[in-house]
Amino acid sequence: MADRVIKLQIRDMTKKYDNGDGVEHIGLDIYEGEIVTMLGPSGCGKSTILRTIGGFLDVTSGDILIDGQSVVNLPPEKRPTAMVFQSYNLWPHMTVYENLAFGLKLRKTPKKEMEERIEKHLQLVSIGGMEKKYPSQLSGGQQQRVAIARSLLLKPSVLLLDEPFSALDAKIRQQMREELKKIQSELGITVVFVTHDQEEAMALSHRIVVMNKGKFEQVGTPTEIYDNPCSKYVASFIGEMNFIERDGKSVAVRPEDVVITKEPADISGSVRTIMILGHYVEVNVQCGENVVKCYIQREESEKVNVGDQVNLKFCKTHIF
Amino acid sequence: MFKMLNPRRFYHAVGKRRFWEFIVLAAFLLFFYGPMVNMFMLAFANKYDAPSVFPQAWGFKYWRFVFSQENLVSSIGQSFLIALITMVASMLICIPAAYSIARFKYPGRKAFMLSFLLTNAFPKLGIYTSIGILFYKYNLMGTLLGVVIIHMINSMMFMVWLPSSAFRAVHRQQEEAARDVGAGPFRTFMKITFPLAMPGIAVATLYTFLGSMEEAQGTMLVGLAHIKTMPVEMFGVILDYPVQVGAVFSIILIVPSILLIFVMRKYIGPEAIAGGFKMK
Numbered sequence: 001m002a003d004r005v006i007k008l009q010i011r012d013m014t015k016k017y018d019n020g021d022g023v024e025h026i027g028l029d030i031y032e033g034e035i036v037t038m039l040g041p042s043g044c045g046k047s048t049i050l051r052t053i054g055g056f057l058d059v060t061s062g063d064i065l066i067d068g069q070s071v072v073n074l075p076p077e078k079r080p081t082a083m084v085f086q087s088y089n090l091w092p093h094m095t096v097y098e099n100l101a102f103g104l105k106l107r108k109t110p111k112k113e114m115e116e117r118i119e120k121h122l123q124l125v126s127i128g129g130m131e132k133k134y135p136s137q138l139s140g141g142q143q144q145r146v147a148i149a150r151s152l153l154l155k156p157s158v159l160l161l162d163e164p165f166s167a168l169d170a171k172i173r174q175q176m177r178e179e180l181k182k183i184q185s186e187l188g189i190t191v192v193f194v195t196h197d198q199e200e201a202m203a204l205s206h207r208i209v210v211m212n213k214g215k216f217e218q219v220g221t222p223t224e225i226y227d228n229p230c231s232k233y234v235a236s237f238i239g240e241m242n243f244i245e246r247d248g249k250s251v252a253v254r255p256e257d258v259v260i261t262k263e264p265a266d267i268s269g270s271v272r273t274i275m276i277l278g279h280y281v282e283v284n285v286q287c288g289e290n291v292v293k294c295y296i297q298r299e300e301s302e303k304v305n306v307g308d309q310v311n312l313k314f315c316k317t318h319i320f
Numbered sequence: 321m322f323k324m325l326n327p328r329r330f331y332h333a334v335g336k337r338r339f340w341e342f343i344v345l346a347a348f349l350l351f352f353y354g355p356m357v358n359m360f361m362l363a364f365a366n367k368y369d370a371p372s373v374f375p376q377a378w379g380f381k382y383w384r385f386v387f388s389q390e391n392l393v394s395s396i397g398q399s400f401l402i403a404l405i406t407m408v409a410s411m412l413i414c415i416p417a418a419y420s421i422a423r424f425k426y427p428g429r430k431a432f433m434l435s436f437l438l439t440n441a442f443p444k445l446g447i448y449t450s451i452g453i454l455f456y457k458y459n460l461m462g463t464l465l466g467v468v469i470i471h472m473i474n475s476m477m478f479m480v481w482l483p484s485s486a487f488r489a490v491h492r493q494q495e496e497a498a499r500d501v502g503a504g505p506f507r508t509f510m511k512i513t514f515p516l517a518m519p520g521i522a523v524a525t526l527y528t529f530l531g532s533m534e535e536a537q538g539t540m541l542v543g544l545a546h547i548k549t550m551p552v553e554m555f556g557v558i559l560d561y562p563v564q565v566g567a568v569f570s571i572i573l574i575v576p577s578i579l580l581i582f583v584m585r586k587y588i589g590p591e592a593i594a595g596g597f598k599m600k
Binding site: 054055056075076077081082083085086087088089090091092093102103106107147150151154 | 491493494496497498499500501502503504507511512515516
């Protein structure tokens with residue numbers, strides 16, 4: 001771990017908007033070849049951070065370094081970053097080829113090399129042979145692939161992705177997620193990813209930054225954040241979590257850590273609903289005012305019926 | 321076959337609804353295109369006396385006549401020259417203004433846009449008179465520049481409103497993506513924003529050109545007797561020449577409009593025009 005190279009460093013960065021919103025005292029080191037996800041609800045400042053890295057927003061104070069060089073005074077076109085937006089990435093009056101060639105032409109790339117690189121990158125995002133199409137002839141997923149290819153083509157130091165999949169269907173979103181992860185590990189590129197979808201963040205990232213109201217709540221690997229949320233906010237935002245008030249404190253327990261048992265246990269109640277979610281079953285138990293959600297195996301679920309009195313055992317809890 | 325043209329038979333053949341629709345459409349067409357068809361007819365009449373419907377003799381006599389009159393021919397050239405200058409000058413002035421309205425938020429932006437309505441709200445003649453006082457002071461009366469300025473004032477509303485809505489329709493991400501891959505602000509505008517806003521700009525430019533081609537009042541007042549465009553000559557033509565000369569002249573005046581509308585037919589539509597009147 002110690003020999004990892006810092007690719008992007010945000011040093012005590014503050015960005016305040018005129019209305020008082022924004023992010024304050026942000027400090028973060030992102031290492032080479034890492035996917036770091038900014039995760040949080042809309043308006044938490046995650047896009048603000050990404051846009052300051054990309055150069056689309058000025059910082060109020062602090063510094064941003066890429067490869068050890070400060071970039072805060074550079075306009076977007078001079079920064080070694082490439083950004084993929086949620087939508088409207090492509091220029092509809094240009095073909096896919098022209099969209100990809102735009103940046104290369106500015107860099108005076110020879111025509112031969114340009115063609116080769118464009119073809120290679122279209123292959124990489126698995127839409128080879130679409131050079132002559134216009135963006136309006138592509139599906140939403142294909143358009144985002146082109147946008148990703150365009151960004152990768154310029155060999156950026158850091159790839160910035162601003163909710164690139166959130167306008168896509170659930171199926172395509174999952175597929176794109178998997179492909180992005182594969183491409184990233186092949187190229188070893190450093191990625192900063194912004195999303196409000198916790199599942200996407202868990203699936204993609206090496207590290208997740210959970211944000212709330214302009215501040216970092218927790219920074220850690222997906223496992224750390226899932227298993228050891230440091231606050232009630234993080235616990236509720238990542239994954240499913242039951243909260244039970246007890247002695248003025250909140251006891252948090254994940255549905256998969258709840259066991260239904262006949263013996264006396266932590267809490268008891270009556271079964272409210274039983275829902276089959278594929279390979280596992282969700283059982284909701286009414287315990288006083290709380291509804292406790294449990295995920296149990298299919299075989300286990302056959303032993304319980306709606307209305308049954310059951311005891312619930314919490315195998316692993318967090319107390320906030 | 322002629323039996324079917326009997327209104328009663330026709331009424332029962334197509335049904336009540338269709339019959340009245342047909343009558344309304346026919347009346348509308350007559351009202352709308354009647355004068356134009358009549359004008360086309362008169363342009364090719366060598367001899368025509370008022371009460372009769374059709375001319376007594378057909379031919380190209382008055383076309384030859386118009387093109388043999390030096391003042392009429394020179395007015396055609398003058399009109400095109402002024403329309404072109406007006407078009408280019410108002411593009412240079414209004415498009416940056418439209419872009420700033422579309423992209424930047426500053427106090428007084430809406431008031432600025434609404435102010436263009438004011439020049440159209442007053443009777444034009446009053447404005448021209450007061451402009452005349454200024455123009456005398458700056459020696460613009462009777463000059464080409466003076467006439468161009470008058471034409472630009474008329475087209476300014478369209479030239480700012482339509483392109484501004486077109487610029488607004490260009491998504492910011494599309495501009496940012498261009499900056500991101502390495503284009504500076506000016507290149508981004510020329511390669512991305514401007515081409516994407518082109519339909520709106522084309523329509524506005526077309527209006528400017530056509531508006532300038534048919535502007536008469538202001539040209540007459542400010543141009544004095546020095547600048548004579550086709551519409552200005554038209555006044556004289558109507559008073560001094562037979563009615564056929566007016567018809568021929570009108571057709572010549574219409575030709576560029578029809579050509580331009582044909583070329584830009586893809587861009588002209590209710591949406592493009594309505595888009596310009598949205599205030600945001």
